[in-house]
Amino acid sequence: MPRSYVKEARRRGVGSKRERIGPIVARLKRAHPDATIALRSRSELELLVAVMLSAQTTDVNVNRVTERLFVKYRRPEDYLAVPVEELERDIYQTGFFRQKAKSIRGTMRMLIEEFDGQVPRRLEELVRLPGVARKTANVVAAELGDPQGVVVDTHVRRLSQRLALTRQEDPVKIERDLARLVPRAEWGVFPHLLIWHGRRVCIARAPRCEDCVLSDLCPSSRV
Numbered sequence: 318m319p320r321s322y323v324k325e326a327r328r329r330g331v332g333s334k335r336e337r338i339g340p341i342v343a344r345l346k347r348a349h350p351d352a353t354i355a356l357r358s359r360s361e362l363e364l365l366v367a368v369m370l371s372a373q374t375t376d377v378n379v380n381r382v383t384e385r386l387f388v389k390y391r392r393p394e395d396y397l398a399v400p401v402e403e404l405e406r407d408i409y410q411t412g413f414f415r416q417k418a419k420s421i422r423g424t425m426r427m428l429i430e431e432f433d434g435q436v437p438r439r440l441e442e443l444v445r446l447p448g449v450a451r452k453t454a455n456v457v458a459a460e461l462g463d464p465q466g467v468v469v470d471t472h473v474r475r476l477s478q479r480l481a482l483t484r485q486e487d488p489v490k491i492e493r494d495l496a497r498l499v500p501r502a503e504w505g506v507f508p509h510l511l512i513w514h515g516r517r518v519c520i521a522r523a524p525r526c527e528d529c530v531l532s533d534l535c536p537s538s539r540v
């Protein structure tokens with residue numbers, strides 16, 4: 318449990334989270350210089366759709382689907398010009414296709430009616446789009462160059478708990494803790510660093526602590 322990681326951090330004397338956050342970010346940047354979003358997109362609209370499709374599936378799966386999707390659907394109007402069943406078929410492989418098709422069409426309608434067909438940049442506007450939850454909005458805002466929060470996904474949650482950067486379980490509370498701790502200039506890159514470290518090294522069931530650049534800063538290290 319995260320609470321015990323915090324106790325373990327004290328017991329091991331790895332330092333407070335405020336003392337450790339600078340070296341943690343610097344070392345992760347050196348270890349994962351390629352840590353960026355894995356979803357492929359060539360425009361703000363494609364980015365928004367790709368992030369919406371990525372719920373409950375892998376980025377690889379989304380990229381496979383969007384390779385064809387983005388050739389066919391280029392403008393918000395294109396998503397509304399076909400019957401909903403056709404859009405559902407086109408995104409079927411990403412799972413939850415009925416809900417996702419409904420959200421995408423609702424979002425496209427609002428983009429046309431309220432945002433001149435453009436993707437808004439403010440978090441409070443992004444979360445008004447149908448089917449766009451806070452995590453999706455945070456990812457889009459960060460990729461558009463203006464992070465207004467810290468993205469918390471399953472990797473970010475696991476690693477920030479193991480590193481005793483938070484003792485919270487709820488993603489909104491974890492985000493609040495990380496936003497207080499991580500310098501604002503790093504809000505965009507920090508989740509990518511944790512995500513890539515979580516995929517490559519701090520794997521959920523079998524963390525490779527012996528190969529981890531954070532082992533002396535981590536209260537959960539097994540070495």
Ligand code: SF4
Binds near residue numbers: 519524532535538539
């Ligand atoms: S030392 Fe182990 S538990 Fe800690 S971040 Fe590295 S891999 Fe994860």
